[in-house]
Structures are given as C-alpha cells and as structure tokens.
Amino acid sequence: xxxxxxxxxxxxxxxxxxxxxxxxxxxxxxxxxxxxxxxxxxxxxxxxxxxxxxxxxxxxxxxxxxxxxxxxxxxxxxxxxxxxxxxxxxxxxxxxxxxxxxxxxxxxxxxxxxxxxxxxxxxxxxxxxxxxxxxxxx
Numbered sequence: 001x002x003x004x005x006x007x008x009x010x011x012x013x014x015x016x017x018x019x020x021x022x023x024x025x026x027x028x029x030x031x032x033x034x035x036x037x038x039x040x041x042x043x044x045x046x047x048x049x050x051x052x053x054x055x056x057x058x059x060x061x062x063x064x065x066x067x068x069x070x071x072x073x074x075x076x077x078x079x080x081x082x083x084x085x086x087x088x089x090x091x092x093x094x095x096x097x098x099x100x101x102x103x104x105x106x107x108x109x110x111x112x113x114x115x116x117x118x119x120x121x122x123x124x125x126x127x128x129x130x131x132x133x134x135x136x137x138x
Contacts, residue, residue, distance in 0.1 A: 006059035071126030
C-alpha cells in the first residue's frame, strides 16, 4: 500500500499544533507573513515539527526548489511531485508555505507589493535547501 506523505490533514494538523496554546507564555513567537495574514508560531513546536515540515515541502514539484527550478507560482503548489493534486484549497497551501518559512526552508520570491502582477495575484515561492532537514540521526 502506497501511503501519501503530503496530505491536507497532515499540513493542517501541524499548522494548528504550532500555534500557542491558550495559557502559554506568548513571548518570542516566530512571525510569518502569509498571503491572508500574519501567523505567530510557538518556536519549540516549530522546531519539533521541522523535519516533518521539510519532508512535506519535498513532496512538491522540483520547480519549487530554489536550487533546481528557482521557484514557482504559489498556484502550482496544489500538485505534488508526482503530478497529482494533493489539495484544492489555497488555505492549506498557504499553511504549508508559512510552516516552511517558519523553519527557514521556504520564502516568497517577491515583495507583497508586486504580487498583483502575477497570475491570480499570487506570489512566486521557493523551497530552500536546509542541512538540518537532511541530516541523519539528528
């Protein structure tokens, strides 16, 4: 049985897990500006989920990798590296890229002020290579 690595449920579960809980000290959040707003993540939970977030990003097409394809339109992030649609929701795609930005493994390639010149007024984004995501045993 071929179990999918990248699913909307996995992305959303990690995204929600990385927020501060109601009674936690909210000092030193990792702030990420997404497409629809800014998100403040709990640093330790981002760190705890770092490998899994990177693994999910690596399921996107290689054109998103800065060192391979240079980056690609956010609109294409609904397709995985095998050419299958893994989500139909921009919200989930945004969650994945915001998590990637939070771990230092993704970035928007242009300033927000330029996004309206792109198809659908959506940014181009890239997945960055991070050593920690590849280290064995860490």
